[in-house]
Amino acid sequence: AAGVIQSPRHLIKEKRETATLKCYPIPRHDTVYWYQQGPGQDPQFLISFYEKMQSDKGSIPDRFSAQQFSDYHSELNMSSLELGDSALYFCASSRRGGTEAFFGQGTRLTVV
Amino acid sequence: DQQVKQNSPSLSVQEGRISILNCDYTNSMFDYFLWYKKYPAEGPTFLISISSIKDKNEDGRFTVFLNKSAKHLSLHIVPSQPGDSAVYFCAASATSGGSNYKLTFGKGTLLTVNP
Numbered sequence: 133a134a135g136v137i138q139s140p141r142h143l144i145k146e147k148r149e150t151a152t153l154k155c156y157p158i159p160r161h162d163t164v165y166w167y168q169q170g171p172g173q174d175p176q177f178l179i180s181f182y183e184k185m186q187s188d189k190g191s192i193p194d195r196f197s198a199q200q201f202s203d204y205h206s207e208l209n210m211s212s213l214e215l216g217d218s219a220l221y222f223c224a225s226s227r228r229g230g231t232e233a234f235f236g237q238g239t240r241l242t243v244v
Numbered sequence: 245d246q247q248v249k250q251n252s253p254s255l256s257v258q259e260g261r262i263s264i265l266n267c268d269y270t271n272s273m274f275d276y277f278l279w280y281k282k283y284p285a286e287g288p289t290f291l292i293s294i295s296s297i298k299d300k301n302e303d304g305r306f307t308v309f310l311n312k313s314a315k316h317l318s319l320h321i322v323p324s325q326p327g328d329s330a331v332y333f334c335a336a337s338a339t340s341g342g343s344n345y346k347l348t349f350g351k352g353t354l355l356t357v358n359p
Contacts, residue, residue, distance in 0.1 A: 165346065174333065174349040188346045222287050232278060233347065235287035
């Protein structure tokens with residue numbers, strides 16, 4: 133069965149650079165969520181989109197922005213990267229009326 | 245302020261025995277609870293969920309119990325298998341009748357099942 137696809141799987145950037153993470157939800161899923169998991173931490177909710185509109189916002193820095201496109205894929209744009217942005221970034225998708233959210237394998241971002 | 249708490253960072257059990265992972269929450273608005281299993285460098289894998297209108301949900305070897313008055317839930321794995329060894333995250337959501345999976349996670353419990 134198709135799962136949530138995230139790309140790239142690994143990304144190394146220097147401080148003050150920008151990064152774009154992509155998420156392709158499960159077909160027919162209309163909602164996408166982004167989470168950040170720092171080393172030894174629990175996943176923290178960043179932002180979510182439903183039908184291409186932002187539906188909820190968590191602890192997302194102002195340096196980050198995200199959007200959901202007409203094909204329901206989502207991109208997380210991160211600018212002025214800091215060392216503390218190094219983390220695993222997970223995307224999850226769900227369907228209205230569904231009973232669970234499914235996660236992708238994550239993108240490991242390392243800022244050096 | 246940790247709204248979802250997993251107070252045991254780790255748990256070790258013998259193969260074939262029962263594993264019980266516990267989770268407490270503080271936010272009364274949470275009405276949907278999920279358990280995820282996570283291996284290193286992989287995304288969380290959904291295991292089982294429970295709505296606040298139920299007190300038990302069972303799926304094969306996995307059973308989740310919810311005690312709303314105590315704001316406590318637990319995941320039982322019977323019998324435990326070595327392949328169950330992973331980090332288990334408890335997560336909660338305030339769905340308000342919709343399908344909102346803005347999840348608040350606990351810090352996870354590392355389960356080790358010894359052969």
